[in-house]
Amino acid sequence: MAQFSDFEVIPAVDMQDGEVVQLVQGERGTEKRYGDPVEAARRWVEAGARTLHLVDLDGAFEGERANAAAVERIVDAVDVPIQLGGGIRTVADATDLLDRGVDRVILGTAAVERPNIVAEISETHPESVVVSLDAKGDEVVVSGWTEGTGLDPVEAAKRYADLGAGAILYTDVDVEGKLEGVRTERIERLAEAVELPVIASGGVATLDDVRACRAAGAAAVVVGTALYEGAFTLEAAMEA
Numbered sequence: 081m082a083q084f085s086d087f088e089v090i091p092a093v094d095m096q097d098g099e100v101v102q103l104v105q106g107e108r109g110t111e112k113r114y115g116d117p118v119e120a121a122r123r124w125v126e127a128g129a130r131t132l133h134l135v136d137l138d139g140a141f142e143g144e145r146a147n148a149a150a151v152e153r154i155v156d157a158v159d160v161p162i163q164l165g166g167g168i169r170t171v172a173d174a175t176d177l178l179d180r181g182v183d184r185v186i187l188g189t190a191a192v193e194r195p196n197i198v199a200e201i202s203e204t205h206p207e208s209v210v211v212s213l214d215a216k217g218d219e220v221v222v223s224g225w226t227e228g229t230g231l232d233p234v235e236a237a238k239r240y241a242d243l244g245a246g247a248i249l250y251t252d253v254d255v256e257g258k259l260e261g262v263r264t265e266r267i268e269r270l271a272e273a274v275e276l277p278v279i280a281s282g283g284v285a286t287l288d289d290v291r292a293c294r295a296a297g298a299a300a301v302v303v304g305t306a307l308y309e310g311a312f313t314l315e316a317a318m319e320a
Contacts, residue, residue: 084299091124092304095147139167188212202244252282264296271297
């Protein structure tokens with residue numbers, strides 16, 4: 081698929097109360113703050129990012145997109161593809177964002193609760209839906225990682241591929257934000273099961289983790305805490 085011609089390292093810009101934050105295992109109260117989202121976005125693009133990964137954390141937890149103004153400022157400020165998740169619950173929400181300049185919408189809870197939303201959005205905006213499969217153990221979790229679904233990530237990914245999803249975002253919640261490394265066997269299982277690009281997320285701490293995601297078959301990897309904490313530079317990750 082054209083959206084990732086080469087393996088990409090995608091910086092995360094997670095927003096809460098209008099600021100960039102990083103959470104440990106997605107839990108509120110664990111956040112570290114890293115300033116203005118637009119400045120962060122510009123910095124990553126200047127460093128060579130070819131895509132940006134934006135998350136409205138208030139939206140993910142509350143179901144209401146609270147950082148919409150910051151998102152619009154980022155869309156205006158940079159000229160690389162933007163994928164956005166957090167609080168996108170309806171077809172109207174998604175198509176409105178896509179029409180305003182967001183390139184891909186990330187659906188988690190909405191896609192699990194109403195799988196057909198993926199097909200509905202894809203009808204008018206093909207390959208624009210990234211389905212977010214966040215897993216604790218071998219179970220997909222939703223609602224800010226607080227509720228289990230009983231779904232197996234691989235079976236879920238196959239279903240969304242059939243419904244027209246453009247990519248799968250796979251987050252290993254057990255290692256998210258801990259800087260303890262990635263678990264590649266799960267990424268491999270997903271990448272082998274579907275033709276869609278698999279974007280890996282969660283636990284990236286070193287350049288070896290970036291290489292491991294690529295070797296496991298991921299089309300891209302989202303990196304947050306490691307970049308903000310200076311574990312390595314974006315340039316070094318892209319070279320890796």
